[in-house]
Amino acid sequence: MTFQKVVQVLTVVNNFRLNSRHFIIDLHAPSPLPNILPGQFAQVLVDDSPSTFLRRPFSIHSVDFGNNTFRLLIQIKGEGTRHLSKLKPGDSLDAIYPLGNAFSLPLTKDVLLVGGGCGVAPLLFLSQFLNQNYVRPTILVGFRTKEEVSEIEAYEKYGNVLITTDDGTEGEKGLVVDHSIFQKERLPFKKIYCCGPDAMMKAVAKIARMHRIDCEVSLENTMACGFGVCLCCITPTDKGNERVCVEGPVFNESRLRW
Amino acid sequence: MTFQKVVQVLTVVNNFRLNSRHFIIDLHAPSPLPNILPGQFAQVLVDDSPSTFLRRPFSIHSVDFGNNTFRLLIQIKGEGTRHLSKLKPGDSLDAIYPLGNAFSLPLTKDVLLVGGGCGVAPLLFLSQFLNQNYVRPTILVGFRTKEEVSEIEAYEKYGNVLITTDDGTEGEKGLVVDHSIFQKERLPFKKIYCCGPDAMMKAVAKIARMHRIDCEVSLENTMACGFGVCLCCITPTDKGNERVCVEGPVFNESRLRW
Amino acid sequence: MKNLSVNIAGLHFKNPVTTASGTFGYGDEFLDFIDLSRLGGIFVKAVTGKNRDGNAYPRMAETSSGMLNSVGLQNKGIDHFCREIYPRIRHFDTHMIVNVSGSTVEEYIEVAERINELEMIPAIELNISCPNVKLGGMAFGTVPAMAAEVTSEVRKVYKKVLMVKLSPNVTSIGDLAKAVVDGGADVITLINTLLGMAIDAERRRPVLSTITGGLSGPAIKPIALRMVWQTHKAVRVPIIGLGGIMNATDAIEFILAGASAIQVGTANFIDPSVSVKIVDGIEAYLDRHKINNVSDLVGALRTE
């Protein structure tokens, strides 16, 4: 295994819908996968239509090094993701990966993972990785509605799963930050990993700060290149403007000037 | 049947290769076909890739009014035609049709049709139409090589077929104008219809003029709109610059200032 | 029911969707495809003093998300327009606006004077920006003083709504806009095409007979939007915006940037019914955003 970034034509081995807005795509590489860590992402070339001129970034959802495949979990947003949702087994997909930094290994076993929407994508790979390092996290995942709740069994293999839905049709009702787990005076966690919409991550980071819990978030700024040369994806940090695609996407929330 | 132009989403019912460069596509309309005459064409929307921003024009190769279908014969040239060659039955295709004028009805039974390359496309429909009007034409078709000779049986239903191939692997060797039929001192035709590359049509028109035979050619200028508003497709005629997509594509060669 | 109407320099348009000169003929070529009365207006092909043959073939090159043209104002001249075309189009139930072109100030004046007499033409659009004629045209459109001059000369003879269409091939669109407003323009239309070029690498030749030509289509939309926005900041007259509009979202963007109405150009070639779809799409946008009058969106970009 190398740490090199590659630009490669991958083969779609599987593409299935989780629900009306989300799908999972399994990709097979023509050669052994480079080393990939949880939190890293791939830049995918959609096609050559004018509205998808640039690549689209997606977190690595899980990896099967033995079979040279990895998985993406994608939410349909616009042209690009709609087109990807139609790929069939056997189709090819051009991707640059692995990109970006990764979640850091926790120095504690009291770990909470918080994900919302397609922000859950990197958390499955992270849970798996934590398990391999003898950590069994609590995993709090938020969905819009029951229909969108998915992959719970996969998460349950690696940790204790809590669910919220916006409409209360499954798990607790409300946003992830409304979950009763956060109502306690002292939270039983020393590390939080969080990924989801900006507003959600800010709310979780605020809770973490209040409770003095170390918290890492994974940002989803818009990107042109994805490998550090265009300087389009920056976020202000304690070191000035840093690139989300190289210095991130994972940042300790304490370093961000949101 | 109306004479109206329509912009319609058609369904591909068939798409098959004639040889490595040519294919035939059958299209089914959602409603009874408008009236279509031989020589008219359709403007087809390829997809929304940047290199096929504009529609592509193709002659109507044949029509089946009973089944609301018509057929295109297409030669692979660039992006657009390559993409069309991959359409599968059930796919949809957006087309504006019927466009342009048509070949005129001959005032004689001594008719010669000359086609080269994908220029044969409108001639099948024309032969069929001539037959319905009790004319059995001579049909001279030129191909690059034996492998590309195709649909001869279809033409033979409507007329007497002569063949040339550039390399002499079938029929007479050479270009269509090299065919022995043109070597006679007096040609047994009073009307020629011709469609193919510019150079070929000019050569045929020259022969026709020499023998004082009335000759209609079908031009293939590049088009933006296809229905007369952009003025991009013009050709100089005795009436000034005329639009190939409206006043043409069929012109009497005597009117052209090539 | 949403109110899609806009008032432009005293002229009432039933909606802000019009079609661009040179891309819509005289309207009648579209009768098979759409109901013209659903449009706010139609800008007909450029009319000049005398008959013009235009440039030689080839006049068109496809480019990434756009096209180049070098038609060069082919038309049969003002006499023919008044005699043959006007009677044919005067009864269309939408504003028929004539795009006026020329090679000299005198030619602009001549054409404008004649059109002033045509009862059913409520406005002209001075095309001082066509890149495809050798004399005049482009030059008028890129030098503020000349643009002001041709505008004020035409203003003297033309009594109805005077629109001036600007060229984007300039350093400062705001300066041009100010010049023609000073010259007496009631309305500014922008943008015309950007000067571009296409080369056939295999044949090592230019694709167009004229070597360069005018670029249109979605490729130029970001430039057009920027110029509409800059013009909206520079002058107070109403703006008609265009350049690469393909759908209702594009149209809304131009309106937000400051356009009181929009023109659909190259998109007509790809879908001859697109203009009417844009009318419907704007209505749907107003519904979704609970806005009653489209005019409330004009220049309503939030930049704070």
Place this chain on the structure above:
Amino acid sequence: MKNLSVNIAGLHFKNPVTTASGTFGYGDEFLDFIDLSRLGGIFVKAVTGKNRDGNAYPRMAETSSGMLNSVGLQNKGIDHFCREIYPRIRHFDTHMIVNVSGSTVEEYIEVAERINELEMIPAIELNISCPNVKLGGMAFGTVPAMAAEVTSEVRKVYKKVLMVKLSPNVTSIGDLAKAVVDGGADVITLINTLLGMAIDAERRRPVLSTITGGLSGPAIKPIALRMVWQTHKAVRVPIIGLGGIMNATDAIEFILAGASAIQVGTANFIDPSVSVKIVDGIEAYLDRHKINNVSDLVGALRTE
């Protein structure tokens, strides 16, 4: 074996393919993807006098066949460049050329003087055309007299090959080109980005934090080609052409229009190995057309 080398103002380039400033970092981000020594040269990201944070996020908007950026010259300044970056990149086996930017003539001079001392940097490219800085930048690039002044001031202190990169946001690119040649430019690079704008219709806001930004990508290729052609007619210095080059055919088109070398910009984002593919593609073109020297193609467009 075809001869792909070109001589530009005395500098020998192993081939005409270089990479555009701001799209290739300092080259090292591409080490995983390509062998840098296969390139004719690398134009590194703009260097200014002092550290600059650049503009606020969002800095990017995708457009039809292109993108807008408003990075705004983010870099750590000339000191940092000399100390940290130069030692890291000086051994790359290709021409490392520095893109020099500033807000004042003094700042350009300061940076150029410092780079003059760096042995392994054979040339600078004066960026008088970046649309994304408030002071200077754009202004220098659009007024011939100012463009000439900054060029001649830098010429006094910079002894190696002086390239000047022009802005396309002007009425007459030929006038600009002549001005900088008069000012002492050895080479002209063009084009930089076109000023554009993107609007999010749903949120009724500009997409970019700076409202407007620079348009790049295949959308602008026709405009870039036209400007290279016009510049080739206007001045006799070598031209480095760019703007929307995605493949070898595009590169050949620029060379035919008059460019002695080309730069690959936005295309690097879509395929980080594209520059090397373009080198191979040019070689294949020479083979197919039985041409021995790529330099025979420079300006070889047939227009008769």
